[in-house]
Amino acid sequence: MKIAVSGASGKTGFRIAEEALKKRFEVRLITRKGSVLPHSLKSCEKEELSLFNNSELDQSLSGVDTLIIATGARPNIDLTGPAKVDAVAVSNQVESCKRVGVKRIILVSSLCVGKLFHPLNLFGLILLWKKVGEDKVINSGIDWTIIRPGGLNESEENLQNQNILYTQKNSQEEGSIPRRLVAKACIEALNTSTAIGKIIEITSSEENKSLTMKKAIEGFNNISNTILEV
Template sequence: MSKTLIIGASGQIGKMATELLLKNEQNVVALVRDKSKLSDLDSPFLSIVEQDLEGDFSNAVNGCDQVIFAAGSGGSTGTDKTVLIDLWAATKAATYSKEHGVKHFIMVSSIGADDPDAIESDLKPYLVAKHMADRHLINSGLNYTIVRPGSLTNENASKLISTERPKDRDKAIISRENVAHVLFTIATEQGSNRCIFEVFDGDKPIKAAIK
């Protein structure tokens, strides 16, 4: 059976994706800085690796067929953490994955990462980091899927999405739980297509929307 490494498994989206995979009896390696944040998860399919993404975490990739990078520096941190986590840790994860023969790398990116210059806001350093991490993955030679969610909300999962950006910017949103279900679907059913798509709350079932 395949094994998926989830980097950032204690974050909101990462933990929800971890739970979905475990419920589906998928083998998961959860990479976290503090394993106590996963103390409520109890599954024979789960193993936890406790490491700091600012260091060398290459050993966590060993034996994994698939990697989901769902880590993020968080909105309350400075540009330094954005560079170290959203850019540097993401590029290291792709490099380690290539070295270990990972079959599929799933990157959680962001809407706007395709063209950071198009958005003038405080988010620009974050979008630049995501853009560079995405480019590194694309050029790595790995099979990849890059998921670029809209603005995140805490609504419950509708399991209905769209991959077309709404014309109304206020509607370019998606619940974190919907993103987790998208990651789960890609990880268990989609295979590796070297594709990039944006995701938003919408009206299509996930499988149909990302087919």
């Protein structure tokens, strides 16, 4: 299976590519021109392009089975970044996937997406623009999974003691998670058929019970059933 990772030069994106390589997937890195990639990804195919150029996008995604989207506006004084990157560029990527026949999309989004009154929105209403991007993925007609992490950190220490709390959408509002675990969760989603069509929120801590994504999703269904029965 060939996986493309967009935003592969980002702090989550490069880790997703590394985790995909560990699982022996063929990996194609999608970045804008001039992005810097770590040495660990030197064996991957690379495509440098503008996410706002449809023909370049189509070319970069041809032959790809799954696209993992890890792009995101970098903090900047230009407050239009979230609209451009988290909404329009995600939308462009989804449209390109439809044109070239990509079969699966995994989007790295964020906790609290869609909330208006939230301090993160001081950066160009980012949580609202991310909702536009999420909706585009959800309505794509392509098998999708949205991973919404809490606050991201760079920790690579002690990860074996960190367990992920996986919940359904709009269940968590705070908490953090190392980017490495987000990357692992993206690859786990790829191998979990019940993750298709789900928004999965993730944070981590040592106190959480150790669960696979598959087991956690079975719990989601039980909760929905309980609500329906009431």
